[in-house]
Amino acid sequence: MKEKEKRIIEAAMSLFAKKGVTSTSIQDIVNECGISKGAFYLYFKSKDALLLETFKYHFELIHSKMQSVREENLEPRALLIKQLSCQFSEINKHKDFIIMQMRENAVPNNPSVAAFIQKMNAEASLLVKNGLASIYGDSINPFIWDMTAILQGMIHSYLKYIIFDKAELDFEALSVFLVNRIDDMVSGLIRSDEKPILSGDELTLFSPCSGISKDDLLQAISHYKLKVSGDLLVTLEVLEAEIQEPEPRTAVIQGMLANFSQDSALSDLKESISYYFQIK
Structure with a gap:
């Protein structure tokens, strides 16, 4: 995340907490950050988009x-x-x-x-x-x-x-x-x-598949790729490539998830992928 983007988000969080979302204008936010509205729109399309990022x-x-x-x-x-x-x-x-x-x-x-x-x-x-x-x-x-x-x-x-x-x-x-x-x-x-x-x-309340997207899964995989090496890194790369396919093959994904048993730190990611693709 770029420093200016982070500054806008932190300023928005502070203003939203003090004044509320409705009462906080984009002008308030750019004034707080000391930037122009043009600079704001380089990072966020709207106040709603900024709210999601907060x-x-x-x-x-x-x-x-x-x-x-x-x-x-x-x-x-x-x-x-x-x-x-x-x-x-x-x-x-x-x-x-x-x-x-x-x-x-x-x-x-x-x-x-x-x-x-x-x-x-x-x-x-x-x-x-x-x-x-x-x-x-x-x-x-x-x-x-x-x-x-x-x-x-x-x-x-x-x-x-x-x-x-x-x-x-x-x-x-x-x-x-x-x-x-x-x-x-x-x-x-x-x-x-x-x-x-x-x-x-x-249960659907505890299931991440109702609120998670492919982009979320790919972002999580990218995060974990920075933390592992060897066979687990290869597994994540294969998973990443398969999930990006127009029609991911469940059998391939299930096979790759079996390798996660080597590392308990990947259990949340495994569960999210399993729920998303309905793998038992």
């Missing part, structure tokens, strides 16, 4: 922090706790921007933003689901989506206190507390004769 920028800030945590090679429980703590911390930093979204109901009025928010929610849910699967293994498989929904619900409940009541919480202690509560629930479910309420086949 969401993407906010998401990428959180995603990059999460990725750096993952690269610490922590054991699964410590990893999930640190990811949750990181999520709370990053959202807290930008809570004024989030309040603006809620206040102005910006999502339904901008279909592109709505689709992107759906994608972000799906990725957040997959992060939780994969974290729980890594901690509890096969014992939790029948209830994995129920436990994902429960933990997501608890996260959202505490976020309301953090965002709207401006509660000053210890995010690490909160994350440990939440995972301990999941321990209690998993223990109870394993001892019970209850049947799961949710299953993967019934």
